Amino acid sequence: xxxxxxxxxxxxxxxxxxxxxxxxxxxxxxxxxxxxxxxxxxxxxxxxxxxxxxxxxxxxxxxxxxxxxxxxxxxxxxxxxxxxxxxxxxxxxxxxxxxxxxxxxxxxxxxxxxxxxxxxxxxxxxxxxxxxxxxxxxxxxxxxxxxxxxxxxxxxxxxxxxxxxxxxxxxxxxxxxxxxxxxxxxxxxxxxxxxxxxxxxxxxxxxxxxxxxxxxxxxxxxxxxxxxxxxxxxxxxxxxxxxxxxxxxxxxxxxxxxxxxxxxxxxxxxxxxxxxxxxxxxxxxxxxxxxxxxxxxxxxxxxxxxxxxxxxxxxxxxxxxxxxxxxxxxxxxxxxxxxxxxxxxxxxxxxxxxxxxxxxxxxxxxxxxxxx
Numbered sequence: 001x002x003x004x005x006x007x008x009x010x011x012x013x014x015x016x017x018x019x020x021x022x023x024x025x026x027x028x029x030x031x032x033x034x035x036x037x038x039x040x041x042x043x044x045x046x047x048x049x050x051x052x053x054x055x056x057x058x059x060x061x062x063x064x065x066x067x068x069x070x071x072x073x074x075x076x077x078x079x080x081x082x083x084x085x086x087x088x089x090x091x092x093x094x095x096x097x098x099x100x101x102x103x104x105x106x107x108x109x110x111x112x113x114x115x116x117x118x119x120x121x122x123x124x125x126x127x128x129x130x131x132x133x134x135x136x137x138x139x140x141x142x143x144x145x146x147x148x149x150x151x152x153x154x155x156x157x158x159x160x161x162x163x164x165x166x167x168x169x170x171x172x173x174x175x176x177x178x179x180x181x182x183x184x185x186x187x188x189x190x191x192x193x194x195x196x197x198x199x200x201x202x203x204x205x206x207x208x209x210x211x212x213x214x215x216x217x218x219x220x221x222x223x224x225x226x227x228x229x230x231x232x233x234x235x236x237x238x239x240x241x242x243x244x245x246x247x248x249x250x251x252x253x254x255x256x257x258x259x260x261x262x263x264x265x266x267x268x269x270x271x272x273x274x275x276x277x278x279x280x281x282x283x284x285x286x287x288x289x290x291x292x293x294x295x296x297x298x299x300x301x302x303x304x305x306x307x308x309x310x311x312x313x314x315x316x317x318x319x320x321x322x323x324x325x326x327x328x329x330x331x332x333x334x335x336x337x338x339x340x341x342x343x344x345x346x347x348x349x350x351x352x353x354x355x356x357x358x359x360x361x362x363x364x365x366x367x368x369x370x371x372x
Contacts, residue, residue: 090309091297094287095277098126102150105275106157108290109243112274113162115291118239119225121271124150124246127279148181151211151245155190158243159207166206169193171224173217195220203231209243218249222267244271273316280326284310286317296322298329 095101105122112120151170159168168190172178178194185192193200195217201208201224208228213221225242232239249264274290284298284307294316297307310329311317317325 091307102153109274110161112290113241117272118241119271120274121244123276125278168207169205171200171210211245213247
């Protein structure tokens with residue numbers, strides 16, 4: 001027989017057993033039972049606005065297709081609008097397309113190398129691919145691929161104009177980019193290396209192109225150029241050409257000391273800029289093609305897509321001098337016609353307020369130059 005243990009003394013002390021309410025579902029440690037979940041109505045799902053999504057996708061696709069067509073590496077230059085020939089103009093030296101700019105850069109670089117310039121530099125800073133402060137930007141789909149295809153087209157065109165029969169070496173910023181391009185371009189006619197390699201350049205390389213050097217790779221870039229010079233001295237051969245393509249060794253978003261900036265400026269001083277195309281916002285561009293002069297253009301208001309030459313100089317216009325030049329060219333008084341207040345030379349005399357503004361601006365530039 002089983003004995004039953006009874007605790008009579010605890011019954012009155014505990015009192016009657018109360019019915020406990022189920023815990024609230026709001027508590028974080030509560031997990032509802034599967035049977036309870038069946039009685040909970042599901043939340044109504046919001047149906048996506050397919051019409052709005054289609055409009056957004058079509059708009060994005062149109063922007064991408066427009067960018068691809070206008071800035072494609074292999075696209076042909078666009079014909080003149082309405083077939084109108086404006087005759088010879090100063091802005092005829094500007095390229096009609098990105099492919100035309102790359103071909104002209106390769107042709108100018110080959111001409112400089114044939115004249116004995118073994119250190120050359122090319123600057124193709126298109127506003128769609130390049131930010132003046134942070135460097136390369138890729139806002140649209142496929143921009144990164146087109147950016148690297150620029151280097152391939154330049155290399156192939158440069159090798160064609162130089163009639164290179166030896167090895168051509170393209171050195172990219174890091175090993176990841178070099179491996180990716182080696183995989184994507186199996187039919188290339190040049191070798192690929194990176195600045196991170198121990199020996200990116202061999203003694204039998206006939207032409208070396210350093211592509212898109214960024215601020216972290218500036219020291220490695222200078223090391224590679226020194227290796228090329230040392231190899232040429234040991235072999236007793238004339239200096240091999242080295243080309244910097246779209247370098248960005250100094251940037252506004254990377255802090256550099258004064259000594260580092262001086263070292264890089266001294267290093268770049270040995271390179272001849274054979275082709276340069278830099279936009280000035282949406283108002284103009286700075287252009288140079290070897291062996292010509294530096295030219296500054298501003299957009300022609302009466303002719304969309306055409307530019308007006310405002311200055312030619314043997315040195316690059318930049319900084320505050322360039323800003324002052326653009327401001328003078330775009331001021332309303334610069335494009336005035338003959339009328340009241342004209343001097344003997346046929347030019348409109350500036351007013352007192354404008355003369356005072358020019359004087360204060362010149363003093364401001366002078367004080368800033370003393371401060372630097």
